[in-house]
Amino acid sequence: MQEKDPFKDFISLNVKESIWEHFYTVAPLVVIGTKEDQGFDLAPKHMATPLGFSDFFGFVCTPRHKTYHNIKEHSRFSVSFVKPDQVLLSSLAAMPRCAVKDFPKEITDEIPTVTGKDGETIFVKDSYVMLDCSLHKIIDGFDDYSLITGKIERAMVHKNYKIVSDEGRQQQIYDHPLLAYIAQGRFASIKETLSYPYPKDFQR
Numbered sequence: 411m412q413e414k415d416p417f418k419d420f421i422s423l424n425v426k427e428s429i430w431e432h433f434y435t436v437a438p439l440v441v442i443g444t445k446e447d448q449g450f451d452l453a454p455k456h457m458a459t460p461l462g463f464s465d466f467f468g469f470v471c472t473p474r475h476k477t478y479h480n481i482k483e484h485s486r487f488s489v490s491f492v493k494p495d496q497v498l499l500s501s502l503a504a505m506p507r508c509a510v511k512d513f514p515k516e517i518t519d520e521i522p523t524v525t526g527k528d529g530e531t532i533f534v535k536d537s538y539v540m541l542d543c544s545l546h547k548i549i550d551g552f553d554d555y556s557l558i559t560g561k562i563e564r565a566m567v568h569k570n571y572k573i574v575s576d577e578g579r580q581q582q583i584y585d586h587p588l589l590a591y592i593a594q595g596r597f598a599s600i601k602e603t604l605s606y607p608y609p610k611d612f613q614r
Contacts, residue, residue: 431594439591441503442469443488443523443532444480450532452503452521453477456591458489463614465562467543472555478548481558485545486530490537494589494599499534526564538571538586579603 423429437456444451457470467489471478481487492500499521522535526542533540543560550556570586573579580603588600 434596435593436598437591437593439492439497439500439589439597440469441490441492441500441534441537442471442477443490443534444477445484445486445530445532446476446480450523450525451476451480452523452532452534454500454503456593461559465565466546466559467541467562468557468559470552470555471558473550474554478556478558481545482548484530487543487545487558487560488526488531488533489539489541489543490534491539492534492537492589494587494597496534496536497589497597503534536568538568540566579605 423432438458439454439456440458442453442455442458444453453475455469455471459468460466461468469489471481473479477487502521523532524535525532531542541562542564544563546559546561548556548558570582573582583603584601590598590600592598
């Protein structure tokens with residue numbers, strides 16, 4: 411027998427405002443690197459994802475941020491998947507967007523980084539995955555936000571994070587945890603995982 415009101419424990423949200431401040435969701439946390447003037451800029455992003463199972467990657471940005479305009483100008487960006495012990499570095503990368511303008515610029519300059527062999531891309535040092543992307547397309551029109559998509563031209567994964575077999579995956583993640591951003595404003599180090607119960611003969 412069906413429950414009289416299956417939604418009795420739910421609260422309606424106003425979709426004319428941002429609903430995302432009212433509940434938690436799990437997301438990756440990456441740092442986007444872009445070329446800027448004679449140097450580089452770094453910016454943390456959590457609205458980021460592979461686009462399909464081929465070599466495309468996308469993230470949400472806004473024309474209010476330098477990242478958007480840097481990519482439009484140079485048609486290139488990098489993606490650093492940082493580890494849980496690098497969460498403070500990702501926070502420092504956000505400092506240029508703070509309302510207070512008198513922060514020492516040298517703080518963000520001191521974030522440990524490495525550059526690509528051609529000197530045109532920047533990554534957060536010791537990230538476990540690094541992607542070098544050329545701009546594919548920018549899709550504007552999500553109110554004040556845009557989807558920036560790139561074609562992955564080069565990808566590197568740290569040897570401790572490379573999946574080499576179906577065996578030992580839990581131990582590998584336990585030994586080398588993953589960083590998750592819990593929107594809004596929290597993070598977690600993921601060490602304990604379980605195999606997903608795919609149906610028999612499941613194909614993506």
